[in-house]
Amino acid sequence: MIRSLKNILANFKKYSFLMSQLISRDFKVKYKRSVLGVLWSILNPILMMTVMAIVFSQMFRFKVEGINYLVYLMTGIVMFNYFSEASNLAMSSVVMNFPLINKVYIPKYIFPVAKCLFVGINFLLTLIPWFAIILLSHVGLGEYACPINWTYLILPFIFACYFMFTIGIGLLLSCISVFLRDMFYIYGIILTIWNYLTPVFYSIEILPESLQGLFKFNPLYQFLTATRSIVLTGQSPSIATLGLLALIGVGTLLIGAIAFKKKQDKFIYYV
Numbered sequence: 422m423i424r425s426l427k428n429i430l431a432n433f434k435k436y437s438f439l440m441s442q443l444i445s446r447d448f449k450v451k452y453k454r455s456v457l458g459v460l461w462s463i464l465n466p467i468l469m470m471t472v473m474a475i476v477f478s479q480m481f482r483f484k485v486e487g488i489n490y491l492v493y494l495m496t497g498i499v500m501f502n503y504f505s506e507a508s509n510l511a512m513s514s515v516v517m518n519f520p521l522i523n524k525v526y527i528p529k530y531i532f533p534v535a536k537c538l539f540v541g542i543n544f545l546l547t548l549i550p551w552f553a554i555i556l557l558s559h560v561g562l563g564e565y566a567c568p569i570n571w572t573y574l575i576l577p578f579i580f581a582c583y584f585m586f587t588i589g590i591g592l593l594l595s596c597i598s599v600f601l602r603d604m605f606y607i608y609g610i611i612l613t614i615w616n617y618l619t620p621v622f623y624s625i626e627i628l629p630e631s632l633q634g635l636f637k638f639n640p641l642y643q644f645l646t647a648t649r650s651i652v653l654t655g656q657s658p659s660i661a662t663l664g665l666l667a668l669i670g671v672g673t674l675l676i677g678a679i680a681f682k683k684k685q686d687k688f689i690y691y692v
C-alpha cells in the first residue's frame with residue numbers, strides 16, 4: 422500500500438505538466454468564445470441562487486426557522502453542483518481520452534483527477550459570491566445574519582474531505598463507464614434522485630422522524646450539514662462528525678483507487 426502511494430505521488434510529479442495542460446484545455450473549451458469567460462463561475466451561482474430563492478422562498482414558501490434561508494440555499498447549491506459536475510466529467514474522462522491513451526503511456530487515473538481539479542477551481546471561484554452573500558446577511562440580506570468566527574478555519578478541512586470523496590466517486594464512475602456505457606444515462610437518473618434525497622433547498626426537519634435517520638446515511642448530507650453548521654450558526658461540528666467526514670473522504674478515495682487500479686489494464690479491450 423505504501424509503495425503504491427509512493428508510485429502515485431511520483432506519477433503526479435512526473436505528469437504534473439500534463440495535468441496542468443488538461444485543466445487548461447478544459448477551461449479553454451468551457452469558456453471558448455465567451456465574452457465574460459471565467460466570470461461565469463461567479464455569476465452562475467448568483468443567478469441560479471436568485472432563481473431558486475424566488476421559486477422556493479416566495480412561490481413554495483420554503484424556509485428554515487432561525488437561519489438565513491438564502492445562505493442555506495446557496496450553500497446547498499454550490500456544494501451539490503460541484504459534486505454533480507465533477508463526478509459527471511470524471512465519469513466520461515477515460516472514455517473521451519481513449520485516442521490519447523492508445524498512443525502513449527499515461528497513468529489513466531490522471532484523467533478523472535484532472536476533471537475533479539478543474540471543477541474544483543471553479544468551486545473555489547463560486548465561494549466568492551457565496552461568502553459575499555454571507556457578508557451581506559449582516560446588512561439586511563435575508564431575515565437573519567450569519568455569524569463569522571474562528572470556525573471558518575475548519576471549512577478547508579471539510580472541503581478537502583469532500584474533494585477526496587468526489588475523486589473516489591469519479592474514479593469508480595470512470596471505471597464502470599468503460600465497461601458499461603449505459604452508465605452515462607443511468608447516472609443522470611441517479612443524480613436527480615440523489616439531488617432530491619439531499620437537503621439542498623429543504624430541511625430534513627420537515628420529514629417524518631423515521632425518514633430523518635435514513636437521510637443521514639447520505640454522505641452529501643453530512644458534508645452539507647457540517648458546512649451549514651459553521652456558516653449559519655457559527656458552531657463547530659463535533660470531533661466525531663469531522664472524523665466521520667475524514668473517514669468518508671479517505672474511505673471513498675481508497676475504494677475508488679483500488680477498483681480503478683484493478684480494472685485499468687482491461688480498459689484497452691473496450692475501446
